Amino acid sequence: MECKAYLISDSIDIKALPSELKLKETCFFRVEDNIYVIFPYGVVVCWGDGNLAPVLFLLQPHLKAPFDQSKVIFDEFAIETDNNDSSKFVFDDTIYLKEMDELILVAISHSLAQSLRLIKFEDATIESISNIIHIPQTLAKHGKIKETKKEISKMQGHLYSLKSMIRLEYSVLDKPEFFWEYPEYDEYYDRMTNYLEINQRLSILDKKFDTIDEILAILSDELNHRHSSNLEWIIIILILFEIVIFFIQDVFKII
Numbered sequence: 001m002e003c004k005a006y007l008i009s010d011s012i013d014i015k016a017l018p019s020e021l022k023l024k025e026t027c028f029f030r031v032e033d034n035i036y037v038i039f040p041y042g043v044v045v046c047w048g049d050g051n052l053a054p055v056l057f058l059l060q061p062h063l064k065a066p067f068d069q070s071k072v073i074f075d076e077f078a079i080e081t082d083n084n085d086s087s088k089f090v091f092d093d094t095i096y097l098k099e100m101d102e103l104i105l106v107a108i109s110h111s112l113a114q115s116l117r118l119i120k121f122e123d124a125t126i127e128s129i130s131n132i133i134h135i136p137q138t139l140a141k142h143g144k145i146k147e148t149k150k151e152i153s154k155m156q157g158h159l160y161s162l163k164s165m166i167r168l169e170y171s172v173l174d175k176p177e178f179f180w181e182y183p184e185y186d187e188y189y190d191r192m193t194n195y196l197e198i199n200q201r202l203s204i205l206d207k208k209f210d211t212i213d214e215i216l217a218i219l220s221d222e223l224n225h226r227h228s229s230n231l232e233w234i235i236i237i238l239i240l241f242e243i244v245i246f247f248i249q250d251v252f253k254i255i
Contacts, residue, residue, distance in 0.1 A: 001079040003095060004050035005112040007120060008072050009042040010065035017062060025176050026106060031055050037106055041172045043113035047105050050076060073116050073123075089188075090195045107185040110176050111192035118173060118201055121166050125208050128162050131155075132215050139218065152219050159212055166205075173202065 014027040017038060021028040027038040034048030036055050044059070046052060060066075078094040088096050097104065132155055138145055145152065179186045193199070 001048065001081070002050040002076060003045065003047050003079055003108075003112070004052070004074060004076045005043060005045045005109070005116055006052055006072055006074045007043050007116040008052075008059075008067055009063040011042050011063075012038055012040055012044075012059060013062040013064070014038050014040050017058070021102065021106070023106065023178060025178055026109070028102065028106060031058070035100075035102070035105060037109040037113075039109075039113045041113070041117055041169070043116050045109040045112050047079070047100070047109075073119050075112060075116060089191050095192075103182055103185050104188055106178065107182070107188040108192050110178060111189055111196055111198070114173050114193075115196040115198055117169070118198060118205075121169070122201065122205060124162060125166070125205060125212070128159060129208060129211060129215075132159070135215055135218060145219075156216060156219050159216055163209065163212065173198070 017027045018029055019027040020030065025040070027036075029036055029038075031054045032048075034046050034051065034054065037045040037047075038059070039045075042063075044052060044055065046055070076093070077090070080094055080096045081100065082098070090096065095108065135145060135147075147155070175189070179189060
C-alpha cells in the first residue's frame with residue numbers, strides 16, 4: 001500500500017466535489033480501492049495504490065490553472081499497517097499505522113499537502129534568485145549593473161510579485177482548522193510536519209527573502225543613481241546651452 005501526494009494545479013474547487021466526510025478545508029472520497037483527500041490549493045493525496053488517473057476525470061472541470069505533467073510536484077510514502085509500536089510513526093519514507101482511520105489519513109494528508117505547496121514556493125524562489133544572483137557579482141566586478149533601466153524595472157516587478165504571491169499564500173501553511181475540531185489527531189499532523197521539516201524549510205525560505213530584499217535594494221539604488229546621473233547631464237546641457245546663447249547674443253552679437 002502507498003500514499004502519494006500530487007500538486008496538480010493552482011487551485012481546485014472542492015465545493016463542487018462530492019465528499020464522504022463533512023470537512024471545511026478538504027474533500028474526502030473513495031474511487032475504486034483508493035481514498036482521495038483533495039485540497040483547495042491544488043493538492044490531491046491518494047491512499048491506496050497511489051494511482052491518480054481514476055480521480056483526474058472527476059477533478060478536471062474543477063481545476064484552475066492545471067499544471068503540465070512535467071510541472072506536477074509529487075511525494076510518495078510506503079504504508080505499513082498493524083503497527084504495535086506507538087513510538088514508530090514515520091521513518092525512511094514509510095508511514096506506520098495501527099489502522100486506516102479516515103481522520104488519521106486526513107490529518108497526515110494536511111502535512112503532505114502543505115509540504116508540496118511549500119516545494120512550489122521554494123522552487124519559485126530559487127529560480128528567481130538564480131536569475132538575479134549575478135547582480136551583486138557584476139556590481140562588485142564592474143562597479144555598475146549592465147542591465148538597462150527597463151530590464152531592472154522588470155526584475156523588480158517580478159521579485160515584488162513573487163514575494164506578494166508567496167506572502168498571500170502563506171496562510172495555506174498555517175495549522176489547519178481541522179485540528180481545532182479534532183484535536184485528538186493533532187499528534188499525527190505534528191509528527192508528519194516534523195518529519196517533512198516544514199518549519200525549518202519556512203525559516204530557510206524567509207532567509208532567501210532577505211537575499212531578495214538585499215538585491216531589490218541594490219536595484220533601487222542603481223535606478224536612483226541612474227536617475228540622478230540623467231538629471232545631472234540635463235542640468236549640464238542646459239548650462240552649456242545658456243553659455244552658448246550668452247556668447248551668441250552678448251559677445252558675438254549675432255542675434
